[in-house]
Amino acid sequence: MQQPLNQTHDPAARSWIESANAPAADFPIQNLPYAVLRRKNTDEAFRGAVAIGDQALDIAAWASRAGLNGTAADAARACGQPVLNAFFGMGPSAWRALRHALFSALHEHAPSDDRAAIEACLIPLTDVECGLPARIGDYTDFYTSLYHATNISKLLGLSGVGANFKSIPIAYHGRVSSIGLSGQKFVRPAGQIMLPGSDAPIFSPSLKLDYELELGIYIGQGNAAGEPIELDQADSHVFGLCLLNDWSARDIQAWEMQPLGPFLAKNFATTISPWIVTMEALAPFRLPLARPATDPKPLPYLDSDRNRMAGAIDIQLEVWMETARHRAGQLPASQLSHTSFKHQYWSVAQMVAHHAVNGCNLRAGDLLGSGTVSGPERSEAGALMELARNTSEPVTLNTGEKRSYVEDGDAIILRGYCEKPGFARIGFGESRGEVLPAKV
């Protein structure tokens, strides 16, 4: 285990907030994910909150009422800011102190004074508007699923994944300005497209708009320029995870990406879920890394017993599509795929250690994308291009519609959760993004 289990992981623990105890709840007392929010339709300042059942708790307001002190109080005060960068930068001991204080106050055995302080600071989740939880200084997107890389290379007729895939957690820098929260709607991107058989590009709205199922990884404490992060220290630099949709225009990408990588194909929109599930909440779901023992060993800076034994996290991930027809007919969305983050070839810790090994400085609130998460089965693919085999086998929805790519009016919904016998369910909530028609 990356972190030892403690009483906050006890599956028998129950909250006096009854909605947190429902078996399918995303936000039981063992979870306590963070977001930034305010009451809907107000001009209140955004501030940090944790989710518990169907409620959000305004952390700083609670801390001042509850007369919290010490490290937990310092951490709670930092959560009163409109972005959580300062809280992230305080590091694991502060995160842990606040988590344990919240756990005690929300626990069914909490004294009634504690309950009163909490009750005064709850807002129903249905009444909140979330904001971006951090001022994101840099956004880096990785490429760490061997299944995804293999699927894509087969579909493009390549000879296999790149020679460097098993040596390097491959990554590139992405765009911060267009990162939006769940609920994001964006105009279909237009750009240069080289049609098959043509010798000159056309300018057109993308004809091959796709999604990519990923996890977002928030950096907690950063590192100074020139000071790498050791692999076994890397998890302590990570605050937590969210869902992330790396929208991708495959046709724009194919024509622009040589030699310097994707640019306009991906920088028009990236949609993230508002709630950040902490690494501590995820501790019970650690597994050995899926990298086969027969593969060449990574270089020493990317290899440790701890990473091999517990580098993976079994997070169930689902992709759903909701079209205009679903909405008109009030039909449930169509599920497109279901996989787990446990299949990823490189771990979160390896991504962080690699990112900093050249001396690159990470800062609190930086966001990393895990790379598309695809599993070994066809139904586990993290992008529509993979599911529909590059248009040759379109996916059929429960409306009877077929899809090879994302069409105007389609919404893509990501969901994530951890479930395991003997442990409480840890949910991520959802991330929803919708494509508007191009303007051109």
Added chain:
Amino acid sequence: MQQPLNQTHDPAARSWIESANAPAADFPIQNLPYAVLRRKNTDEAFRGAVAIGDQALDIAAWASRAGLNGTAADAARACGQPVLNAFFGMGPSAWRALRHALFSALHEHAPSDDRAAIEACLIPLTDVECGLPARIGDYTDFYTSLYHATNISKLLGLSGVGANFKSIPIAYHGRVSSIGLSGQKFVRPAGQIMLPGSDAPIFSPSLKLDYELELGIYIGQGNAAGEPIELDQADSHVFGLCLLNDWSARDIQAWEMQPLGPFLAKNFATTISPWIVTMEALAPFRLPLARPATDPKPLPYLDSDRNRMAGAIDIQLEVWMETARHRAGQLPASQLSHTSFKHQYWSVAQMVAHHAVNGCNLRAGDLLGSGTVSGPERSEAGALMELARNTSEPVTLNTGEKRSYVEDGDAIILRGYCEKPGFARIGFGESRGEVLPAKV
């Protein structure tokens, strides 16, 4: 011309600050570049300033003393902040109003009251410490010199520049956290390197550390997500230019960059000059774009009469190297190359229009790198790899030392200026970065 010339471009204009009138001065009254600074060795707040001769003028302090009002006063107040994002976002009319107010107050015919207000707010340049002039939300690096692309492709034994080079101002997203001001010193990056003839990468400090001579381009007013910027409007979204060194580890880059582009090879350090020369100051140095008329026309969103007629800017650019031996012997640095930005295949306006054409939102204070600037002659190459022909012909310095790449203790100094008969010299000052030995 992108912008009409006016009295602030009059070469006969002189300032009552005598140092601004020296023929070789970088900062005459026709320039008025912006930076953020404070007095050295103090904990004063950083604030905006313009350079005039050998002095810096604290803009907001001057504006309040001088009783400025209207648009110029609003602009000057925005310059009182520790970063200039708000000022950049005010747009060309505010930039122009402040420039003209400064020009009047600094002009030799300024009334003595105006002089007194200015004099109270001057700080000698030798006494200032500069800060990053903007909170940079995103940094994008372009690749827009056909000479550079051609040189690199020949040196790597490729068949020529990519098929998309003449269609797309190619770009990728770079790293914000490691952007440093002139004076930046950084540790030589280490990383994975695949040595020739080897079948597995080693971990090593880079053996092929290079610089790249570029200009930095600050976005002024941004655009809303989903709203492209028209080519002929693009210059009005640009506040100004600085010098930029895109440090590059060629060996790390070669192994990591497929399929998603450069990452650790470039994100360890980027060095920029502190002074931002405005587009208005550069207006006299516009030229027709160098793109040959015989080349295929770009797509309409990248093509206009105005861009063709005045898309280029004749900015002289120089690269100098100073080694430990130069410093020990108090020798002048060695000049490595001299070229002009006028040779670039794509214009600044084309870079901006391309960046936003897919709906990507640019924000005030975003920074673009122009891509390496190399001219047609061998002595005009913007990177050492080009000058030394991929190590086959090392450069000889005035110390007798030879260089194929940048060695520990070497500093690279970029200088820039515009000169043209009938116009005042417009200087950029310099950008200096130095390599420290690797720690591994």
